Amino acid sequence: MDGIHDLGGMRGFGRVPWSEAEPAFHAPWEGRVFALASLALAGGVANVDSFRHAIERLDPVVYLTSGYYGRWLAATELLLRETVGTTPPRPGTLRSIDRAPRFAAGDRVRTRQMHPAGHTRLPRYARGLHGTVALVHPAFVLPDTNAHGRGEDPQHVYAVRFAARELWGDDAEPGVHVHVDCFESYLEPDAP
Amino acid sequence: MSTHDHDHDDADAAFALRTEALEALMTERGLVPPGAIEAIVRHYEQDVGPMNGARVVARAWADPAYRTRLLADATQAIAEFGFAGPQGEHMVAVENGPRVHNVVVCTLCSCYPWPVLGLPPSWYKDPAYRSRIVREPRRVLAEMGLTIAEDVEVRVWDSSAEIRYLVLPERPGGTDGWDETRLATLVTRDAMIGVARAATPAGEDRD
Numbered sequence: 595m596d597g598i599h600d601l602g603g604m605r606g607f608g609r610v611p612w613s614e615a616e617p618a619f620h621a622p623w624e625g626r627v628f629a630l631a632s633l634a635l636a637g638g639v640a641n642v643d644s645f646r647h648a649i650e651r652l653d654p655v656v657y658l659t660s661g662y663y664g665r666w667l668a669a670t671e672l673l674l675r676e677t678v679g680t681t682p683p684r685p686g687t688l689r690s691i692d693r694a695p696r697f698a699a700g701d702r703v704r705t706r707q708m709h710p711a712g713h714t715r716l717p718r719y720a721r722g723l724h725g726t727v728a729l730v731h732p733a734f735v736l737p738d739t740n741a742h743g744r745g746e747d748p749q750h751v752y753a754v755r756f757a758a759r760e761l762w763g764d765d766a767e768p769g770v771h772v773h774v775d776c777f778e779s780y781l782e783p784d785a786p
Numbered sequence: 787m788s789t790h791d792h793d794h795d796d797a798d799a800a801f802a803l804r805t806e807a808l809e810a811l812m813t814e815r816g817l818v819p820p821g822a823i824e825a826i827v828r829h830y831e832q833d834v835g836p837m838n839g840a841r842v843v844a845r846a847w848a849d850p851a852y853r854t855r856l857l858a859d860a861t862q863a864i865a866e867f868g869f870a871g872p873q874g875e876h877m878v879a880v881e882n883g884p885r886v887h888n889v890v891v892c893t894l895c896s897c898y899p900w901p902v903l904g905l906p907p908s909w910y911k912d913p914a915y916r917s918r919i920v921r922e923p924r925r926v927l928a929e930m931g932l933t934i935a936e937d938v939e940v941r942v943w944d945s946s947a948e949i950r951y952l953v954l955p956e957r958p959g960g961t962d963g964w965d966e967t968r969l970a971t972l973v974t975r976d977a978m979i980g981v982a983r984a985a986t987p988a989g990e991d992r993d
């Protein structure tokens with residue numbers, strides 16, 4: 595979904611609030627929320643994709659003002675309200691499949707133009723654009739279906755390399771490439 | 787104490803109360819084994835962090851055969867140290883050099899290689915970093931104290947799937963003959979994300 599979480603390329607957030615060192619958790623509740631969310635996932639209340647999608651479905655103002663563990667808390671609350679039973683998830687997201695990768699390193703590809711109402715991991719800034727396969731990764735569970743309980747549909751993932759100019763036009767910085775990890779079904783061969 | 791601090795404390799108290807309620811509900815539903823919360827918190831506070839990744843990088847600097855293994859199959863090479871687990875299921879190491887600088891982000895959430903770097907710092911999860919580093923990485927890096935020369939390609943890696951990236955920074959000069967333990971002291975969290983170079987033997991330069 596085209597939600598507030600899909601931040602790549604947006605303006606208006608100012609300077610990066612860098613700090614040299616910080617504790618893993620800034621308050622005891624943050625650590626407990628992290629643990630509770632981990633236990634909810636382990637207990638089958640959600641899988642990693644439906645958990646991410648729950649974060650994406652938060653009110654945009656809540657998303658921006660709650661901080662990272664505030665979002666985890668709100669998402670876990672949401673999932674517990676929505677989930678009656680539990681489905682123990684298969685561990686991990688890597689899967690071995692019989693199908694060979696459709697694309698090879700160096701192939702020219704085009705990302706699909708799409709704006710699904712549900713979960714996807716193709717960022718808005720990288721849709722409908724031309725790139726080159728830089729790395730062929732193994733097969734992983736497809737978030738777009740897994741987040742909605744519609745099966746794992748495992749498929750190969752590719753690091754697709756985009757010239758900054760393809761992404762940002764004349765405003766691009768020189769000498770920059772951005773790599774986005776794309777599931778196979780996000781890609782089509784680029785017409786020569 | 788300023789109004790801002792009061793607001794922050796109020797928000798923190800509200801989050802803490804909601805967390806207690808969540809814990810009670812999950813316990814009722816049988817999702818919280820005794821001691822599980824404390825064990826998870828302890829693991830992420832004590833056992834994982836940038837000191838793990840620093841050992842990986844130091845070995846890659848000191849041992850050319852290990853560097854080759856790390857670049858060929860980072861998951862396996864990192865597992866040689868016993869580092870594995872959530873958010874480290876499939877790792878890729880990307881190497882900096884005289885003509886290439888790599889930097890890692892997750893624009894869609896805050897994906898980060900927990901087994902080697904621990905949990906991500908706040909700024910990595912902040913909308914400012916996530917929105918800007920893909921659009922103007924040179925400017926963001928310069929603001930963070932790292933100027934990349936014009937003839938060096940910047941490669942940004944957006945962790946949009948389950949692959950987790952570790953930047954292998956350049957080994958600083960003046961470290962000939964250093965052993966892995968000593969080299970590891972130069973490898974910072976930021977160098978392994980790609981927003982800084984490794985520290986120099988002389989001291990404090992972030993650039």
